[in-house]
Amino acid sequence: MTTYDRKTIEELIDGTIDFHKLKQMLSNFKDADRFEKYISILQERVPWDDPILLPAGLHLYIVQKKNGDRIVKCDCGYEFCEASDNWKLHALIHVRDTEEKLTELYPKMLAPDPEWQVIREYYCPQCATQLEVEAVTPWYPILKDFEPDIDAFYNEWLKRPLPQVK
């Protein structure tokens, strides 16, 4: 059965993994204990103690709170909202909807035309990390990208108890 040591998973997270090792990882059968190791490394790295239930993106986590709530939280510690809500509605947004704003990103000929498309940047209100970028038409509802069934995942697929607050 495929398995990798903790160091390899750390290198993967850090993007320092050797190319050939990465290629082998892509070609091999998956390691069943990956999730456990991954979460344990992430938990060790964040500056807070709320148990991570699931990573929800780069820097974002769904965490378990003492009162039973499940919250979307940035690794800087900023808490957005309940996991059932859309964290983007509780972020800061910058919409590039003019030629001037779009050409800060691309030469004019390579930029979208704001009459057709805008670029929406979502920032963490505390650490200002850019957490998501949408390229959509004007008026487009803000997408709720990620709606995992955490209970089913733990109970029925992983067959292990959900992490609890210590």
Place this chain on the structure above:
Amino acid sequence: MDPISVKAKKQRKTIGWDGKTLKEMRQEIDEISRTTGHYAGLKTLPLKESDPIRYEKIFAKLRGGVVHARETAKRVAASPIVEQEGELCFTLYTPEADSVVTSTGIIIHVGTMGAAIKYMIKNDYEENPGIEDGDIFCNNDCQIGNVHPCDVHTIVPIFHEGELIGWVGGVTHVIDVGATAPGSMTVGPVTRYDDGYQVACRKIGKNDTLLKDWLIESQRSVRTTKYWLLDERTRIAGCHMIRDLVLDIVKEEGVETYKQFIREVIEDGRRGFVNQVKTLLIPGKYRQVSFVDVPYENLDVPPYARVNTIMHAPTELTVHKNGKFEINFEGVNRWGWHSYNATPVSITSGIWVMMSQTLIPNDRVNDGAYYASQFDLPYGSWLNPDDIRTAHSYAWHFLVSAWSPLWRALSRNYFARGYLEEVNAGNANTSNWLQGGGYNQFNENHAVNSFESAAEGVGAGAVKDGISHAAAIWNPEGDMGDMEIWELAEPLLYLGRSIKPNTGGYGKYRGGNGYETLRLVYGAKDWTMFFMGNGYMSSDCGLMGGYPAASGYRFEAHGTNIKELIDKKLPIPTGGDPDPDNPEYDKLIEAKEIIRHKQSITTETIFDNYDLYLNYLRGGPGFGDPLERKPKMIEDDLNDGYVLPRYAEKVYGAVFTKDKQGRYIVDEKKTEKRRKEIRKERLKRGLKTKEWMKKEREKILKKDAAVQVRHMYSGSFALSQSFREEFKEFWNLPKDWNLTEEELGVPIFGAKIKH
């Protein structure tokens, strides 16, 4: 049916198993698979379980043989699309048309050829025109089972002692199908009747020989007759090699074992897919969207087609607790008067092409995965048209981008489970397509379709940059081809082939960059070309803070003085157009017309010798906040021409100098300081999302958006009440708010026809 016909039917020997007709077999397999949840009702796999080595041996022989047939047969072709780019594929089917095993190549046709065979079964081809050993059938009709008419299928039945034991299908992407304009994937057709030669599951050969009337008619119907003929021989050669292979296996293993094997391998594929879903994904719902521009207002097309619009692909992926995989496209907009419409089989089969590069990256690609999935494809939309008039020749304009949201949906799963090596921010809009035709350098009636577009930028990963100028999603073996071969196939000399800066989406890991080639028309007569790609829009988002890939534009120059410059041995434009804000070509040439424009879709334009055409192939989207990109990686981007210096400053916050050799050196400390300032700027300019929504809502109430945007929404609202209601709910719009196609003031042909 009159009594004589009934009697005739009974007397005629059926070709299915156990005296059944193929139609009866098809109905049975559907029914038993539906009711049991297992393909062919196989709750166990007796052959595999009792003799796994034998099972694997049969699979390996079939798979190896099918791949070998493709590799051998493609040498018959002369077309660089087939011979250089590998735009061909062979698949083996059950008698009911479920795919058993496929070759490498354009495996989207696993589904399309299956659909064509199913169509023949449904329409009683068994009775008329008859299905016999040695027959050859052809199909390229999209609404029967195809992506676009230039993908031509050859289908051959496989008989054993008078009984049909399967089918083999071969497909090649031909250079021309006699559409309104030259080239295989024409822009210009707005109806089926402009889309070129349509062959609707026709018997074209008997006793392994092509019929003469077919040979004459087909070659008189397309522009590139020699390529057509050799492509057809390629397909037939491959099909016959595979037929021989199957009959050899039957001889070795016995026909009953073979029959059992083809059932088990599909059920095995279904189980394997469910297993992969449970290994890599998380139960839940994942929503993404993509768009592409259809700027037709000023194109030379019929008046009812001169409408600017946007194609819309909202995707909701549901991973069910039992491992079932469901993709719902509710909210897609109406089909249009352009050649970018798709068919259900092209969407679903295309998704399997994608899956074979991510969720099921193995050789067990067959209809098993299809049986483990569900697709919801709204009727009347661009991916399931309700009108036979629709054109499809360039279905790829949006197909590729319509799947791209799925990459992001899957990647959010992979990321959450820690399988970071599988994350991919999406794929490039695989354009531009250089196409056209006329009389070539050999004085032949000719058409061209450059498959340089088989090498675009790949989306960024969560651990590394996307690969640059490398691949296209529709052919996992993507290759840009050799310039020397393209120069033989096209009267267009290369003046450059270069990396295109800023085309990969920025990010912690950037998308792979695209590239560009500058072509000089030389040796052509009566020559036209056109541009095909996204221009006003980027057709994908970035992922987790990364930016989308750059959008497109076109460059062309007509009536140049390049011949004179060459005669005088003066400099001429070479290389790329790296910074279109500060163009260099224009300083070297004089021309009657130099065009740089966001309109990246054009119809036929006359090109004279010494005119220029820039073929710009797009980049892939980025991953993660660009402020987290390592300074050394930005330094490499600058020195290798992947990003223009002013954008390294603005987007990445890089602070750098140049050394004596002209190489960029990024100052890490100064960059870190600058990035802190950029974060402060973000906090200053960022609005609370809910505050911004109030302003956007006001615009919606006033219906303040360009017509193409309103056209897209009204087309989606007309087809989907739920999309309309969710939209209204999100923006908290009054109950009576609506946006209809009728109120736009543009032609809405097709919208009023109720089917």
